[in-house]
Amino acid sequence: MEITARQEAEVQVLECSGRLTMVTARSLRDAVEQALGAGPPRLVLDLGEVGFVDSSGLGALISALKRARQAGGDLRIAAVTEQVRTVLKLTNLDRVLRPYADVPGARDGW
Amino acid sequence: MNPVRLALVRVLVVLTLLAGTWYVGWRWLFSVNWSSWWIALPLVLAETYALVDAFLFGTTMWRARRRPQPDPAPDEATVDVFITTYNEPVEMVVATARAAQRIRHPHTTWILDDGARPEMREAAARLGVGYVTRSEDWADRPRHAKAGNLNNALFETEGEFLLILDADQVPEPEILDRTLGYFADPEIALVQTPQWFSNVTESDPLGSQAPLFYGPIQQGKDGWNAAFFCGSNAVLRREALMQLGVVGYVREVREAVEDALDAAGRIVRRARRDATAHGPAVVAALDAVAAAVTTARRRARAGEELGSVTYDFRRAVDAASRALVDADVAQIRADLEELERMSEGGPVEVDEELGLPVVDDQSLERLAARDWSPLGALQSVDQLVRAVDVDRGDEAQPVMPLATISVTEDMATAMRLHSLGWRSVYHHETLAKGLAPEDLRTMLQQRLRWAQGTMQVFLRENPLVQRGLSLGQRLMYFATMWSYLSGFAAVVFIAAPVIYLCFGVLPVNAYGMEFLQRFVPYVVLNQLLFMVVGYGVKTWRGHQYSLALFPLWIRACWTAAANVVGGRPLGFVVTPKTRQARTGFPWRLVLPQAVAVVVLVLACVVGVVRLWTGTAGSAIGTGVNVVWVVYDLVVISVIFEAARFRAPDNHEEVAVHGDHGQAGG
Numbered sequence: 001m002e003i004t005a006r007q008e009a010e011v012q013v014l015e016c017s018g019r020l021t022m023v024t025a026r027s028l029r030d031a032v033e034q035a036l037g038a039g040p041p042r043l044v045l046d047l048g049e050v051g052f053v054d055s056s057g058l059g060a061l062i063s064a065l066k067r068a069r070q071a072g073g074d075l076r077i078a079a080v081t082e083q084v085r086t087v088l089k090l091t092n093l094d095r096v097l098r099p100y101a102d103v104p105g106a107r108d109g110w
Numbered sequence: 111m112n113p114v115r116l117a118l119v120r121v122l123v124v125l126t127l128l129a130g131t132w133y134v135g136w137r138w139l140f141s142v143n144w145s146s147w148w149i150a151l152p153l154v155l156a157e158t159y160a161l162v163d164a165f166l167f168g169t170t171m172w173r174a175r176r177r178p179q180p181d182p183a184p185d186e187a188t189v190d191v192f193i194t195t196y197n198e199p200v201e202m203v204v205a206t207a208r209a210a211q212r213i214r215h216p217h218t219t220w221i222l223d224d225g226a227r228p229e230m231r232e233a234a235a236r237l238g239v240g241y242v243t244r245s246e247d248w249a250d251r252p253r254h255a256k257a258g259n260l261n262n263a264l265f266e267t268e269g270e271f272l273l274i275l276d277a278d279q280v281p282e283p284e285i286l287d288r289t290l291g292y293f294a295d296p297e298i299a300l301v302q303t304p305q306w307f308s309n310v311t312e313s314d315p316l317g318s319q320a321p322l323f324y325g326p327i328q329q330g331k332d333g334w335n336a337a338f339f340c341g342s343n344a345v346l347r348r349e350a351l352m353q354l355g356v357v358g359y360v361r362e363v364r365e366a367v368e369d370a371l372d373a374a375g376r377i378v379r380r381a382r383r384d385a386t387a388h389g390p391a392v393v394a395a396l397d398a399v400a401a402a403v404t405t406a407r408r409r410a411r412a413g414e415e416l417g418s419v420t421y422d423f424r425r426a427v428d429a430a431s432r433a434l435v436d437a438d439v440a441q442i443r444a445d446l447e448e449l450e451r452m453s454e455g456g457p458v459e460v461d462e463e464l465g466l467p468v469v470d471d472q473s474l475e476r477l478a479a480r481d482w483s484p485l486g487a488l489q490s491v492d493q494l495v496r497a498v499d500v501d502r503g504d505e506a507q508p509v510m511p512l513a514t515i516s517v518t519e520d521m522a523t524a525m526r527l528h529s530l531g532w533r534s535v536y537h538h539e540t541l542a543k544g545l546a547p548e549d550l551r552t553m554l555q556q557r558l559r560w561a562q563g564t565m566q567v568f569l570r571e572n573p574l575v576q577r578g579l580s581l582g583q584r585l586m587y588f589a590t591m592w593s594y595l596s597g598f599a600a601v602v603f604i605a606a607p608v609i610y611l612c613f614g615v616l617p618v619n620a621y622g623m624e625f626l627q628r629f630v631p632y633v634v635l636n637q638l639l640f641m642v643v644g645y646g647v648k649t650w651r652g653h654q655y656s657l658a659l660f661p662l663w664i665r666a667c668w669t670a671a672a673n674v675v676g677g678r679p680l681g682f683v684v685t686p687k688t689r690q691a692r693t694g695f696p697w698r699l700v701l702p703q704a705v706a707v708v709v710l711v712l713a714c715v716v717g718v719v720r721l722w723t724g725t726a727g728s729a730i731g732t733g734v735n736v737v738w739v740v741y742d743l744v745v746i747s748v749i750f751e752a753a754r755f756r757a758p759d760n761h762e763e764v765a766v767h768g769d770h771g772q773a774g775g
Contacts, residue, residue: 022268022348055352056268059509062359063265065417066501066508074421091353092360096500098415 017049020057041073048079122639123168150617156599166589173333183290189217190269198277215286251506257519276342285541299350299532307546317651318546334582337536338524355511381487395430402426445486518563529578561666569674597663607735611717621731654748
């Protein structure tokens with residue numbers, strides 16, 4: 001999975017593309033660590049190009065949320081694809097981590 | 111089990127249950143001697159317990175199946191082999207790791223060292239196997255023993271499948287080849303194989319091999335899709351475990367956040383009552399927080415995502431706190447010191463055993479009853495919510511796939527997997543060999559732990575009412591738990607004949623022909639069923655231990671209930687890993703049984719004397735009860751054999767481990 005980071009105002013946006021699975025979960029973790037060390041701890045994960053997420057990927061999202069909160073910030077997800085939305089609903093994770101429609105929408109809440 | 115034998119078993123099950131119901135029904139309706147209700151009632155209850163046990167056994171055996179050979183394992187399946195260890199000798203773990211390296215199917219071997227020992231790390235490096243210890247996230251957080259060890263390792267590895275091995279369970283090279291094929295079915299989450307011990311003698315006085323459980327019983331449960339995880343010698347699908355973890359995370363966060371917001375509301379209301387004395391700024395700040403609590407609770411109940419609900423709430427509390435900073439600084443300082451001192455016993459205690467955030471009402475009362483400065487009140491609110499927030503600050507990691515509600519994490523995890531719709535497999539082939547306890551004390555500690563753990567699951571997540579389980583699955587889990595209640599029945603089965611033989615007190619209306627006509631067929635059919643099911647399997651030890659360990663079973667039920675209902679710690683017993691020094695006959699361990707034996711023998715003598723002198727009421731009655739006493743004695747005798755038993759000294763390494771089994775195995 002490819003992850004590119006950019007900064008928009010007080011928020012860091014991590015654009016992800018590929019599959020978020022047990023194999024790629026680590027790269028998400030590393031990218032989040034790096035971002036938290038480099039800039040403001042408010043992260044938006046742009047998942048527009050992520051076609052598939054498994055439970056390990058969801059676990060990685062939860063861990064990322066925890067790290068962001070620990071760093072005094074927060075984490076949101078945006079632009080999820082159909083498969084990801086379904087998985088979030090099946091596990092009820094959407095009740096803790098709401099998928100925002102797009103990056104600006106996610107940023108606005110803050 | 112071949113079809114002919116299964117048909118025979120089913121016939122016997124039906125006959126036994128019919129005969130049993132006829133007998134017990136007659137007992138309740140016609141044969142209870144209510145004038146001696148104090149012994150008559152417990153006895154008929156104990157017999158009813160045994161009938162229910164027989165019914166559950168029959169249900170288990172109804173679908174006993176032997177699975178056909180699975181497909182060969184797919185080459186591209188990635189597997190992590192986890193060897194869990196805490197304080198076992200390094201050489202033992204190395205032996206297991208070496209065998210694990212020789213497993214044919216491609217895999218990565220990991221030693222999960224909860225003891226974080228430098229010697230173990232070096233040994234792992236020399237062998238070339240992976241080495242995992244708890245991350246720093248676990249500092250000052252509940253450890254959760256083996257469940258925590260596995261949960262930690264899940265986040266350090268990537269294999270699609272996990273083979274879990276205890277430190278002493280040496281695997282065969284073909285273990286993955288024989289089990290991975292089952293996972294071609296995408297709904298299979300677990301393949302459990304038997305636990306078999308290489309250091310057990312033929313007569314097995316400690317009852318370590320559990321051939322009935324790792325045999326007909328698991329095969330029976332398998333038929334109902336209820337074969338459960340036994341902590342070792344099993345292959346698990348990572349996706350299933352992680353899904354469990356995510357679902358569990360969501361559920362626990364929601365419950366904890368709701369509890370914490372309720373508590374926060376109470377703290378703020380309390381502080382508000384005295385707020386006017388501190389001035390209008392304080393009142394405004396507290397009102398703002400009270401409103402934030404109301405909003406947060408409303409939003410949470412409406413199903414809004416908790417991430418932003420808690421985030422917004424904490425920001426509101428922060429804003430109000432900042433507004434109060436200019437208030438009475440000295441008072442604030444004093445209160446904060448007090449708060450710090452109290453944070454050991456704060457309202458969000460993390461239960462040592464469970465690690466779940468528990469908003470402790472008593473602690474909360476203490477907290478709310480204090481005369482906090484307004485800022486102190488807000489700080490405690492913030493602390494509360496922070497502990498249970500979506501990042502689960504009270505736990506090392508927010509996602510805990512393996513269940514932590516019980517000291518035996520394996521059965522609880524399997525039950526949760528089943529309730530999410532996953533399926534399990536029992537593969538009846540010994541593919542790993544381990545080491546069983548070699549003395550009575552160690553064996554007792556191990557069995558106590560299993561019993562306590564099972565009863566904890568029974569009380570916390572009762573299978574009869576869990577959502578998502580099929581009827582068969584409910585009965586199968588319940589059957590294991592029910593068997594641990596045998597201690598209570600055993601006490602009655604010892605007391606009743608003694609009371610009759612010594613004092614002539616009849617728990618039944620008569621011991622005549624009517625009684626024998628109904629009792630004998632039931633007993634005979636029950637024994638036949640057992641013999642057919644256990645054909646070729648040594649079941650006597652298990653049977654003996656289910657009664658002979660009655661003090662242990664009772665203690666397990668009692669302490670588990672005290673733990674779950676009353677919050678008392680279990681007094682966790684760590685099974686020692688090295689041979690215990692020979693200290694002579696361990697009387698203390700078997701005192702209740704010794705007393706029972708003496709009492710039984712005396713009762714026998716007294717009963718016969720009474721018959722001889724004509725004071726006894728009935729010859730049949732005395733006869734029946736003497737036979738009963740002899741049976742009890744033969745069953746209990748196993749414990750003395752076990753107490754005397756020392757393993758042959760040709761073992762250099764002595765170790766203890768081993769996992770699940772029903773009461774009696």
